[in-house]
Amino acid sequence: MKRILIVDDAATVRLYHREILETANYAVEEAMNGIEALEKALQSPFDLYLVDINMPKLDGYGFLRELRGQDLPQAPAIMISTEAQANDEQRAYIAGANIYLIKPVKPDRLLTQVRLLLGDVYR
Amino acid sequence: MNPLLEQFLSEARDFLQGIGEKLMQLENAPDDAALMGELFRLVHTLKGNSGLFDFPEMTRVLHAGEDLMDAVRNGRVAYSRLLADCLLDAMDFVGMLCNEIEANGAMGVTHAGTSVRLVESLRQLMERDAAGPRHADTIETAEAETASGATEHPSASFRADLPLAVIPEAARMDAYRHAGAGHLLHWIAYTPSEQCFYQGEDPFFLARQTPELRWGCIEARDPWPPLAEMDAYCCLLDFCLLTAAPRAELEEHYRYVMDQVEIAPLPRLALVLPQGDSNGGPVYDDFATDARHLLATGDLVGLARNAGTMLELSNPDLWIASALRWLRLMLEIEPENRAALAVLVESLSRLAAPDWASIQIGTTGSAEHSEITRPSQPDDGQFVATASESRPMEPINQGQAMANGPASAEADALAAIVATQREILALTDDPAWLPGRIKAAAAALAGCLRVSVAPDALPGLETGLDAATTLALADNSGAALLAWLDGQFSPSLDLSDAEGAAADGSVNAEETTATMARESTTQAPLAPTPPPEGDGEIKFGRRAEDAIAGPKSLKVDQAKIDRLMNLIGEMVVAKNALPYLAGRAEAVFGVRELSRDIKGHYAVINRIAEEMQDAIMQVRMMPVSFVFQRFPRLVRDISRKLGKEVNLVLEGEETEADKNIIEALGDPLMHIVRNSLDHGIELPEVRRVAGKPAAGTLTLRAAQESDRVVIVIQDDGKGIDPDAIKRKAYAKGLIDEATLERIGDQEAVNLVFAAGFSTAEQVSDLSGRGVGMDVVRTAVDKVNGTLALTSERGRGTHLSLSLPLSMAVTNVMIVVSDGQRFGIPMDSVVETVRVPRAAIRTIKHSLATVLRGRIVPLKSINGLLGLDVAPKANADDELAVLVVRLGNEAVGLLVDDFRETLDIILKPMTGVLAGIPAYAGSALMGDGSVLMVLNVKEIL
Amino acid sequence: MSIEFKRNLAVFREVVSVEEAEGLLEWLQKKPTAKVDLGACVHLHPANLQVLMAAKPVIQTWPTDAQLRVWLESALVAH
Structure with a gap:
């Protein structure tokens, strides 16, 4: 089972994404901020990261920069943002995100992205 | 959820x-x-x-x-x-x-x-x-x-004639400075609806609270009518604002009135609008020539110096002085924007407004910056602003992709991901984390490969990808991977072409690069695997439900619980028949042993029945938090709307009570809290003046006290002014003049619960419209609750609600009259007394007696129920009087005799009997008889 | 009362609520030469503001609250 880390400070959002991903048979773990996410990734790298931008302690950009700076197997990251700033998209890619989605992400859309990034085919 | x-x-x-x-x-x-x-x-x-x-x-x-x-x-x-x-x-x-x-x-x-x-x-x-x-x-x-x-949609286009010239130069300069520091400027035209005052809105307050407000003005929508015809409560004001807050924040701020607000991005250069007397002053030709030269040679320091000198020579009220001030500011804020500086210098030489339309204003800012798209009128600075359409990553257009159905949605998503990775690999920065970023992009591409190519072609392609990744990492640049990607399919090739190629089965060797040459015979272009028919759409809700294994709690239809409740009621009654049976076994049939056995079994059944009743009650119990949990958000929103600071303290949320009680609590609490916020807690500045902390405290506390749950709502606001209440109650005709004179402060405070009393004349969506505190009292009364309100002026208000824990069981006293038994709910019973017939007087055709110095009117229950029989006295010629509470007064009911008190399960009257208000309901007794429970309020 | 009506002067204090507007309008109708003191006012509901805009009384004292003053001047001072 592929492991996905949801990094978001909002419990509701984590729950929301968790339910989507678990229905598609992914093993989901959660982190409430960038620091916690980084600790988890260092312990055991994930197959995909779902990253919020605004978080306390270490935000999404910071987390991705740190993650990409580690000597680890690197996995794709989806950055999830509110529509607030158009500039975020570019910043996200520079920091190391691979996909940039805008909240709220519909379940089927999220799953499409996740499956493509992980190379999982619908069967 | x-x-x-x-x-x-x-x-x-x-x-x-x-x-x-x-x-x-x-x-x-x-x-x-x-x-x-x-x-x-x-x-x-x-x-x-x-x-x-x-x-x-x-x-x-x-x-x-x-x-x-x-x-x-x-x-x-x-x-x-x-x-x-x-x-x-x-x-x-x-x-x-x-x-x-x-x-x-x-x-x-x-x-x-x-x-x-x-x-x-x-x-x-x-x-x-x-x-x-x-x-x-x-x-x-x-x-x-x-x-x-x-x-008709509300006009989407923004009006062209923004009155920017009205804004004082200082405010415009301040906003311009802000924009130079990276903030986007927005112009807001806020046109509140004419009825907004009736909806409790304060558009002026909302406008004043606009985030990052730089400037604002208020205008009359139409010329004012003569005062005699004016309606003060019909809002005829328009607001114009200039703010440096991002659009999202503004939309959030105005989200309740979005239909009344137009927000348009404002290019900062539009603010550069020299103003003043255009006549007089020194000769400027030389300055303009010099300035052009200095600008051309990049001598900005010299230009600034010259501008400063000119400024000293000019009267500050002149147009030219204003233009020079702007020039100096622009040199400070955006010296690199030569084109803009040139426009301003040109305008200086012509003594005419700068022609900002001749350049693109949004050049130095972010993608969200706006451009002027229409030539402006030179003299008044009119222009049209439109948001730039530029998007850095055009392929990531999910909305469009989704519109084409699931299969093509996936294809589009795949194309978008590949295109995005291409962008990422093409980034020219060189951060420390670049290797990680390259690896991640490669990982994303690997995923795309796996879903999009035939299994037999996969190994070769993956090897190619790995090789390109290694190369890219060695170079510390995404170029090698980009080259590999380009080899897979040219950047302009869109996915439908790729699919077409796949359908042809053609494998084009020209599409591969040297890196990929050896795999060229087995590779297939990237193409999506179409999802299986009918399974393309994921029904989130259903799958989510499927995934929940062994839930810890059950959702049960209320009707099922009610049925259990009724059944246990019958059980309690039915088991009560066993002692009768035991008695009969012994007395009538003389089988003492059987009688003992029956009693023994009765004790067991009794215990089980009681526990079962308790358990069912437990099922209906809910924590107070169910009602409390909505308040943090409510208090936050309302206090923000009112501009107040409020700390909400919740205590005892785990306290439980019957579902009906908890549900009955919701609306009254809401009203009370809103009242506290609206009328209790003062604005921060007012509180500060009164020597209180700026933030008020609102406490909701729940606790169980024996068989009741007590909810306290307490604030440290301005309290209730008893005099104001008295006056208002008098004005509304709720009390007469005599009452007004003698009524005490505490009594006066309680007038807020009188029907028809609502302190707020202002109709707002907060305190509701004309729905006052009397609703609270009615709701609390309905579940046999009581409430007590105390208030200290300047110190706050304390309201305590006391409610029964459960409504399921009613405690009644049984009385007998004319040979029939009746139940009277114990909460209305004050006392039982026996009054000698001699102590009963007739006052104006009514019976009364004196109990402890107070006159208590007496009514015969037979008379009230239409039974033509006089009450029976006992052997000592005393009459049985059941004293009941009716509002604040006591009334004596003449009955024949009192019996025991009893817990019963009250069943409301149904069918034709439901229309008889004299009865609150009926209950089944242990001997199988039916007890009618009187509704005391109705019969009196 | 957050508006105190003196002989020919209406003194606004603290926050002047929407309820005051009707009374203010009536008073200003009766006193065409009335003046207004806004010195101690920190906010006024716009219903009051538009009454002032329509009646155009002399503003004897502007609010000490500088931000409020700028707003009110935009509405009450003829351009």
Whole structure:
């Protein structure tokens, strides 16, 4: 089972994404901020990261920069943002995100992205 | 989905259904005021609920519906079929939003248009009818008008003539400086609705609170009428604002009035608008020539110096001085923007407004920066601003991709991911984390490969990808991977072409690079694997349910619990027959042993029955937190809206009580809290002046006290002014002059609970419209609760609600009169006394007696029930008097005799008996007989 | 009362609420030469503001609250 880390400070959002991903048979773990996410990734790298931008302690950009700076197997990251700033998209890619989605992400859309990034085919 | 939202949705459904039913009933009885009132309440409450969440589209529609129903209820608008249709449409829309919220956990973002349209049609009904009730024959035209009105959207284009020149230069410079520091400027035109004051809005306050406000002005919408004809409560003000806050923040701030607000990005250079007297001053030609030269040679320091010198020579009121000030500021803020500087220098030489349209203003800012797209009028600075359409990553256009159905959605998503990785690899920065970024992009591409190529082609392609990745990492640049990608399919090739190629089965060797050459015979172009038929769409809700294994709690229909409750009631009664049976076994049949056995079994059954009853009660118990949990958000929103600072303290949330009690608590608490926020807690500045902390404290505390749950609502606000209350109560005719004179402060404070008393003349969506504290008292009364209000001026208000833990069991006293037994609920019983016949007097045809110095009127229960029999006295010629409480007074009921008190399960009267108000209900007794329980208030 | 009506002067204090507007309008109708003191006012509901805009009384004292003063001047001072 592929492991996905949801990094978001909002419990509701984590729950929301968790339910989507678990229905598609992914093993989901959660982190409430960038620091916690980084600790988890260092312990055991994930197959995909779902990253919020605004978080306390270490935000999404910071987390991705740190993650990409580690000597680890690197996995794709989806950055999830509110529509607030158009500039975020570019910043996200520079920091190391691979996909940039805008909240709220519909379940089927999220799953499409996740499956493509992980190379999982619908069967 | 969170419990609060879940609660909201299920309640919303009930309301929507209720609204639908009421509307249907109204078709048959359009003049039924009670029905109308009920309908209004449903819409009103639903609107209130929706306001707890961020669903402005929903709230907006419900708000319009509520206003309309309010107008109908007050006879300002006539009820009509068309009106019902409009309202039903609106409710369908709300229902649709609820479904969407339930399915996706959030509401889609595409409903603003529909909501505005619905609001318009609801408001139109009101406006058209305000002149007078409409007749059926005009409905056709009205319908047509509504339809045409519905297609009109609020003007999307922004008006071109922004009165920027009105803004003082200092404010414009300040905003310009801000914009130079990276903030986007926005111009807001806020046109509050004429009725907004009635909705409790304060548009001025809202405007003043605009985030990052740089400047604002207020204008009259029309010339003012003569004072004698003026309506102070019809809002005729417009607000113009200049702010440096991002659009999202502004939309959030104005989200409740989005339909009344236009927000347009404002290029900062539009603010560079020299003003002043254009005549006089030194000769400028030389300066302009020099300035052009200095600008051309890049000597900005020299240019600034020259401008400074010129400025000293010029009268500051002159146009040229203003232009020079701007020049100096621009040199400071954006010296690199030569084109803009040149425009200003040109304008200086011509003594005419700068022609900003000749350059693109948004050049140095972010992608969101705006451009001037139309030549401006040179003299007044008019222009049209439009947001730039540029998007850094054009392929990531999910909305468009989704529109083409699942298969093509996946293809588009795949193309988008590949295109994005291409962008990422093409980034030219060189951060420390670049290797990680390259690896991640490679990982993303590997995923795409796996879903899009035939299994036998995969290994080769993966090797190629790995090789390119290694190369890229060695170079510390994405170039090698980019080259590999380009080799897979040219950057311009879109996916449908790739699919076409796949269909042809053609494998084009030219598409591969040297890196890939050896795999060229086995590779296939990237193409998506189409999802299996019929399974393309994932039903989130269903799958989510499937995934929940062994839930810890069950959702049970209330009716099932009620049935259990009834059954245990019958069980308790049925088991009570066993002692009778035991008695009979012994007395009639003489089998003592059997009698003992029966008694033994009775004890067991009794214990089980009691435990079972307790367990069922437990099922119905809910924590107070169910009601409390909505308050943090409510208090936050309301206090923000009112500009107050409030700390909410919740205590004892785990305290439990019966479901009915908890549910009955919701509305009263809401009213009380809103009252506290509206009228209790003062504005921060007022509090500071009074020597209190700026933030008020509102405490909600629940605790169990023996068999009651006590809820305390306490604030440290300004308290209640008893004199003001007295005056108001007198003015409203609730008390007479004599009462006004003698009434004490505490009594006066309690007048707020009197029906028809509402301290707020102002109708707001916070304290509701004319729904005052009397509603609180009624609701608390209904569940046999009591409430006590104390208040200290300047120190705060303390309100305590005491409610029974459970309503299921009623404690009654049994009395006998005319040979029949009746139950009287114990909460209305004060005492039982026996009064000698001699102590009973007749005062004005009524019986009365004196108990402890107070005159207590006496009524015969036989008389009240229409039984033509005199009360029986006992052997000592004393009459049995049951003293009951009726409001604040005591009344004695003459009965024949008292019996025991008993816990019973009260069943409301049904069928034809339901119409007899004298009885609160009936209960089955242990011997199988039926006890009628009197409704004391009704019979007296 | 957050508006105190003296003989020919209306003194606004703290926050002047929407309820005051009706009374203010009536008073200003009766006193065409009335003056207004806004010195101690920190906010006024716009219903009051538009009454002032329509009646155009002399503003004897502007608010000490500088931000409020700028707003009110935009509405009450003829351009």
